[in-house]
Amino acid sequence: MENNKSKKKVVVIAVIIAAVILICAVGVLIFSGVFPPKLDTGHKGVVGVVTDNWDTGLKEESSEAKPGTRIPGYSTAEMKEGDTTLSLSIGNPKANTVGFFATLKLQNGDVLYESELLKPGQGLTEIPLTHTLSKGTYNATVVYKCVLLDEENTPLNAAESGFKLIVN
Amino acid sequence: MKAKTIISIALAAAMAATSIISVSAGTIELTPDNNSGNTEVKAHISGAPTPGDVSYIITIPDVVDFGELTQPAENTDSFKDVPFTVKLTELSGTSFDPDAQQISVYVKDQNATTDDSEFYIANKTNPSIKLGYEVFRSSTPSMDNKVSADSFKTAGYFYTSFTVKDEFLDGTLRLNQNQLYGRDLADIVGEYSGYMVFTSFIENQTQP
Numbered sequence: 415m416e417n418n419k420s421k422k423k424v425v426v427i428a429v430i431i432a433a434v435i436l437i438c439a440v441g442v443l444i445f446s447g448v449f450p451p452k453l454d455t456g457h458k459g460v461v462g463v464v465t466d467n468w469d470t471g472l473k474e475e476s477s478e479a480k481p482g483t484r485i486p487g488y489s490t491a492e493m494k495e496g497d498t499t500l501s502l503s504i505g506n507p508k509a510n511t512v513g514f515f516a517t518l519k520l521q522n523g524d525v526l527y528e529s530e531l532l533k534p535g536q537g538l539t540e541i542p543l544t545h546t547l548s549k550g551t552y553n554a555t556v557v558y559k560c561v562l563l564d565e566e567n568t569p570l571n572a573a574e575s576g577f578k579l580i581v582n
Numbered sequence: 583m584k585a586k587t588i589i590s591i592a593l594a595a596a597m598a599a600t601s602i603i604s605v606s607a608g609t610i611e612l613t614p615d616n617n618s619g620n621t622e623v624k625a626h627i628s629g630a631p632t633p634g635d636v637s638y639i640i641t642i643p644d645v646v647d648f649g650e651l652t653q654p655a656e657n658t659d660s661f662k663d664v665p666f667t668v669k670l671t672e673l674s675g676t677s678f679d680p681d682a683q684q685i686s687v688y689v690k691d692q693n694a695t696t697d698d699s700e701f702y703i704a705n706k707t708n709p710s711i712k713l714g715y716e717v718f719r720s721s722t723p724s725m726d727n728k729v730s731a732d733s734f735k736t737a738g739y740f741y742t743s744f745t746v747k748d749e750f751l752d753g754t755l756r757l758n759q760n761q762l763y764g765r766d767l768a769d770i771v772g773e774y775s776g777y778m779v780f781t782s783f784i785e786n787q788t789q790p
Contacts, residue, residue: 472673482641482644483641486636486638487637488634502634573640574780
């Protein structure tokens with residue numbers, strides 16, 4: 415009888431140890447990003463990491479406010495067929511005093527990404543796409559809709575930066 | 583006996599969990615026998631252009647404000663001019679060949695189409711009431727430098743091209759207040775607004 419109780423105790427302890435180890439292992443996997451948590455998207459089913467410290471990468475950019483709105487332009491961007499993200503630096507230069515709503519689209523009107531409001535100094539460099547593209551070279555455009563940073567986001571003039579999007 | 587079996591299972595589970603963690607670290611050891619791995623290697627040589635980086639920055643006017651318009655007393659031209667500037671503010675020297683390429687800038691009205699490519703400001707209360715204006719490539723407007731003298735393309739009317747940082751072009755927006763002549767002010771009074779779209783892209787210089 416005493417022997418049976420002892421065996422039961424050992425079994426319970428062993429099961430608890432196994433469970434704790436498994437829980438810890440799953441926790442480590444989640445923490446290390448193997449199972450990333452889902453984020454609320456809100457824009458075309460995709461989301462990007464918008465940073466508050468975006469810069470154009472060009473040497474002489476100053477954060478001093480100057481008249482007019484500074485618009486980034488591009489030469490090319492590249493991705494692989496099947497990719498659903500694109501390395502492209504979309505953002506609002508620090509020297510601006512207006513907000514941007516940025517849209518990445520192809521010449522045929524196919525919208526690949528729409529941003530939330532980008533304030534001066536905000537932007538992103540890895541663009542999550544609504545869908546991937548087949549191999550080829552596309553005429554793409556980043557549309558920058560400029561707005562006042564008021565409650566209504568009053569529209570201002572807009573700009574479009576065209577470039578070649580190469581899908582390998 | 584049962585206890586031994588269960589302890590063995592617990593130990594096996596622990597070892598399995600440990601091995602999962604090891605794999606998730608993502609380290610691939612390359613040996614003479616195993617010299618390939620499914621790991622993407624990215625590199626960037628400093629100074630070389632990287633696709634997707636910002637290549638240039640142009641500065642455009644935030645807003646175009648004709649201010650208060652006045653109905654002319656006579657049916658004659660009554661121009662209201664507003665200056666504006668478009669400038670190549672920054673340029674990456676590594677992703678652009680100034681001898682062979684140019685940054686072209688086009689301009690159009692936000693609602694422009696091939697059927698109606700004119701520039702307008704519209705009454706905010708009644709958008710069907712519109713006033714047209716012209717865009718010139720100079721601070722001294724003339725028929726020769728009116729952008730709409732050229733053909734309209736998808737990107738708009740050609741405004742200018744840049745090859746050197748800090749290059750700029752002063753332009754003029756001109757609204758002929760003669761459009762207000764003879765109209766009932768009660769019908770057209772109010773605030774007007776309109777937006778321009780500036781399109782830029784790198785293209786090869788056109789041969790003379």
